[in-house]
Amino acid sequence: MKEPMTTDQLLQGLKHYRRIARQDMLRAPETPHPEAFLQHAESRREVYVALGSYAEQHAPEDVIAHALELYRQLPFVTGTPEHEHPDIKGRENALENFFLLVGLDPKSRREARSHRPKLNAPGTAAQG
Template sequence: MKEPMTTEQLLQGLKHYRRIARQDMLRAPETPHPDAFLKHAESRREVYVALGSYAETHASDEVIAHALELYRQLPFVTGTPEHEHAGIKGRENALENFFLLVGLDPKTRREARSHRPRLEQADVPTQG
């Protein structure tokens, strides 16, 4: 991992990602699957807001550990049609963007990914 980010840097990065998600929410009607695209963008934005709130009261390394735990809890939906499971895919995308932001070692992300449940084992809503 690169030099740890300050809380301010972390919050700035998350704010930037929130803006992108907001723009995607606005352009959802122009896409082939507007409802799924909107849900994906909303889910990403929710993750960025939640991580930002967490970062306001925790150190950067604690925020990263929290994000990794959220990532471990997400069920695998890889290989499903693009417009299915948009909420899960949006959360996954948001967390992976966050890992890029903080410069998380790819090996650490792969390790967390290997602990994720299969879709049918998860307690996460499967549609939306």
């Protein structure tokens, strides 16, 4: 991981990502699958808001650990059509963007990814 981020840097980065998600929400009607695109953008924005709220109460390394746990809980939807499971794909995309923001080493992300459940596996909710 690169130099640890301060809480202010973390919050500023999440704010930037929230703005991008908001812009995507506004342009959803122009896309081939407007409802899916909107839901994807909304899901990303929700993750950024939740991580920002968490960051206001916890140290940056705790926010990263929390984000990794959220990532581990997401079911795999890789390989499904682009417009299916936009909620899950949006959350996955948001968390992966967050990992880029904080400079999480790829090995840590791969490790968390390897623990993710299959879609509709016991104990996972079918969302999206």
